[in-house]
Amino acid sequence: MDVRSFSFARLCALLVALWPTVAGAGDLRIGVLAWFGDQTAATQWQRLGAALQAQLPATTVHIAYHDMNGLENALAAGELDFIITNPGHYVVLESRHRATRIATQKIEPDRDSEHAVGSAVIVPSERSDLQTLDDLRGRRIAATVPDGFSGWLTVWAELKRRDIDPENEEVTPVFAGLPMSRVLETLERGEVDAGILRVCLLEHLVRQGRLPAGRYRVLSPQEPDAPCLRSTPTYPGWAFAAAVQTPDALARAVLVALLSLNGREDVLRWGVPADYHPVHAMLRDLQVAPYDFLRAHRLEAQIRRYWPIGAGLLVLLVLWLFYTLRVEVMVQRRTRELSAALAARDEIEESMQAQRQKMEHLSRLSVLGELSGTLAHELNQPLATIGNYARSLTRRLTAGKLSDAAVAQAAQEIAEQAERAAGILEGIRNFARKRASQREDCDAGKLVGEIVTLFRGMLARAPEIRIEDRLPDERRKVRVDRLQIQQVLLNLMKNALDAHCAIGRAGEPIEILLAPAGERTKITVRDHGPGLAEADGTRLFEPFFTTKPDGMGLGLSICKGIVEAHAGQLVAAPPDDGHGLCLSFTLPSAATPHHDAT
Amino acid sequence: MTPPKPDPVIHVIDDEAPFRRSLVFLLESSGWTACEHDSAESFLAAPPILPTAGGCLVLDIRMPRISGLELQRRLTALNSPWPIIFMTGHGDVDLAVQAMKDGAVDFLQKPFKDQAFLDTIERAVELSRTRQQASRRCNDARALLDRLSPRETEVARHLALGLSNKEIGRELAISDNTVHVHRQHVMEKTATGSAAELARLILRADPNGLDG
Numbered sequence: 001m002d003v004r005s006f007s008f009a010r011l012c013a014l015l016v017a018l019w020p021t022v023a024g025a026g027d028l029r030i031g032v033l034a035w036f037g038d039q040t041a042a043t044q045w046q047r048l049g050a051a052l053q054a055q056l057p058a059t060t061v062h063i064a065y066h067d068m069n070g071l072e073n074a075l076a077a078g079e080l081d082f083i084i085t086n087p088g089h090y091v092v093l094e095s096r097h098r099a100t101r102i103a104t105q106k107i108e109p110d111r112d113s114e115h116a117v118g119s120a121v122i123v124p125s126e127r128s129d130l131q132t133l134d135d136l137r138g139r140r141i142a143a144t145v146p147d148g149f150s151g152w153l154t155v156w157a158e159l160k161r162r163d164i165d166p167e168n169e170e171v172t173p174v175f176a177g178l179p180m181s182r183v184l185e186t187l188e189r190g191e192v193d194a195g196i197l198r199v200c201l202l203e204h205l206v207r208q209g210r211l212p213a214g215r216y217r218v219l220s221p222q223e224p225d226a227p228c229l230r231s232t233p234t235y236p237g238w239a240f241a242a243a244v245q246t247p248d249a250l251a252r253a254v255l256v257a258l259l260s261l262n263g264r265e266d267v268l269r270w271g272v273p274a275d276y277h278p279v280h281a282m283l284r285d286l287q288v289a290p291y292d293f294l295r296a297h298r299l300e301a302q303i304r305r306y307w308p309i310g311a312g313l314l315v316l317l318v319l320w321l322f323y324t325l326r327v328e329v330m331v332q333r334r335t336r337e338l339s340a341a342l343a344a345r346d347e348i349e350e351s352m353q354a355q356r357q358k359m360e361h362l363s364r365l366s367v368l369g370e371l372s373g374t375l376a377h378e379l380n381q382p383l384a385t386i387g388n389y390a391r392s393l394t395r396r397l398t399a400g401k402l403s404d405a406a407v408a409q410a411a412q413e414i415a416e417q418a419e420r421a422a423g424i425l426e427g428i429r430n431f432a433r434k435r436a437s438q439r440e441d442c443d444a445g446k447l448v449g450e451i452v453t454l455f456r457g458m459l460a461r462a463p464e465i466r467i468e469d470r471l472p473d474e475r476r477k478v479r480v481d482r483l484q485i486q487q488v489l490l491n492l493m494k495n496a497l498d499a500h501c502a503i504g505r506a507g508e509p510i511e512i513l514l515a516p517a518g519e520r521t522k523i524t525v526r527d528h529g530p531g532l533a534e535a536d537g538t539r540l541f542e543p544f545f546t547t548k549p550d551g552m553g554l555g556l557s558i559c560k561g562i563v564e565a566h567a568g569q570l571v572a573a574p575p576d577d578g579h580g581l582c583l584s585f586t587l588p589s590a591a592t593p594h595h596d597a598t
Numbered sequence: 599m600t601p602p603k604p605d606p607v608i609h610v611i612d613d614e615a616p617f618r619r620s621l622v623f624l625l626e627s628s629g630w631t632a633c634e635h636d637s638a639e640s641f642l643a644a645p646p647i648l649p650t651a652g653g654c655l656v657l658d659i660r661m662p663r664i665s666g667l668e669l670q671r672r673l674t675a676l677n678s679p680w681p682i683i684f685m686t687g688h689g690d691v692d693l694a695v696q697a698m699k700d701g702a703v704d705f706l707q708k709p710f711k712d713q714a715f716l717d718t719i720e721r722a723v724e725l726s727r728t729r730q731q732a733s734r735r736c737n738d739a740r741a742l743l744d745r746l747s748p749r750e751t752e753v754a755r756h757l758a759l760g761l762s763n764k765e766i767g768r769e770l771a772i773s774d775n776t777v778h779v780h781r782q783h784v785m786e787k788t789a790t791g792s793a794a795e796l797a798r799l800i801l802r803a804d805p806n807g808l809d810g
Contacts, residue, residue: 380708381617381708384708389623389624391712392620392712395624409623410623416616417616
């Protein structure tokens, strides 16, 4: 023993002296990992128990032997004050049950100890194809148990360090179980290519003569000159650890006792707690207990650990999906409803438009119908004239007294009358034609002039129509549906004529006034008839209202609609001077943007 | 003033110039002498005398200011001998009926066949000639009867009614001889040979001349 450890031993002895009562406090229960069975273990650890009993006379030392699970269960149940186990298992118990190591078994590096921690991978010597651990790729290797420290984990770590992963089936472990002699048996039977033994076991067996020397060979020996060949690094020795509930005083007393032991045997050689970090590193690397959660990390552990968050997210996702879908469905439904409503409105407007056009057409025909009596007469005149000239020529020819002058006169007259008839027909056809509403810029004076000509042309003896045009040059253009406005004017002139006829003065002149009215152009048709009874004034523009015995009563109501479609108003008012009636309306100027109602 | 001519004269009165001219042209084609007037007023301004050879008026029933019917009424009031033919448009049948009641010769609905028109003209001119002759005989009879004294006129009327001298004397409270003398004067002055002849003369001068 060197000077430092001697001083440490003296310190511990001093500590024991300070708490004399603690050592004498009842039973001292120690659990020991027994991998070869209770009997074997008992023979091994019996001397430690006896030595401790001797050091701690006030207590009764009990040693219990367990396998890994049994030891852990006993510790968890509080049945043990101390445990003695291999480094891997200790790390597990430290993590799971807060066991605290107080001492580590001392194994001299050069000693052939059965407690040495590390592994040798052996192959039959004749297997020349297997020289290093790397050669094990794709081979079968015998081990003890999956959680055996020296029996499997150390080699696994070493293989993994060489990128040979048993978990990827790059090497196949065959677990032969405990004791470790089963590994040798498996290897003997040739079921595997290699076997794992704890360091020094091979040398121990040879020394005892249970194995012929040279029968097996160690792969990748780390220190070829050492008494025991090993394929893995060495790890800290077995741990002597206190359970979490063990009082500090007792732990200290036992520690002092351990450090005070003296003997050649491994079970009696204990030192200060070693650094178990390499063990932790190795187990973490392998992701086995106590670092098995790392493995779980990779798979279902993530799910298990984060399932509430995952479930929450899932619920949110489902809710969001549901919400989105619902919104989408509602938007689609609303859109459908809206477009259906729009379509219905368009349809109604379209049919109303069609109806209006039909009515306008009807009213134009109606005006023509009312005028048709005189119209027929008017057409008859030129036709009869033409007929007369033609027959006259025939007669003169037959009589043999046809003169050039007569032919010239007749031809001239015939041509003029034919043109006149054609002009009347053209005007009527244009007017009566069915058509869609269309806006154009046109000269208001010209517009009025044309319809006045048509009106006069349709009447045998049209009254004088006086047009007073007060429009300045820059305000002549209006933007209107030419035919519609001419229809309005025709109706108003017809009304004026009827009013004159009603008082027996068909020859009275009709007056038409064109004048600017603000941004718009105002057209007034004035008659000198009986005027309008007040009661009729309010109903004047209603459909089917008429004061005439043979009228349809549609004229003015349609005129009103047409004028309103041009954003104007049809107004009936008594004139400022004298008797009669003024019907006036306004039209949009060409340059003025206006609301197009049609 | 249309000067008297041996030919019959047709006057066309219509405000529609082209049509009016075409009718004149047509009439002239058939050898008639035709005159045109653009209104009733211009016709009335210088009413032409019906020539001996006859003639007629062709009137448009509808004209501004003075219509065809109105012109007919005014001519009737003036005892005009002109036969009148009316031209009517479609739908003027009521007016045409009125015109016929008022003594129109005929009416033509436009448009009409040239032959129908010319036939109607022919008939009207013929009628005008007949009327001319009737009128002339009436005037002659009146001229003969106008030569009688009032007493002779009374005696002539009674003779025409078929009374004997004795009955006339008693009626007029004069002697038979006086009646006989008056009778001889009447017969001489009227150049009639019998009471029946005298009666025809009186009726020719006045269709109502023998009433009460």
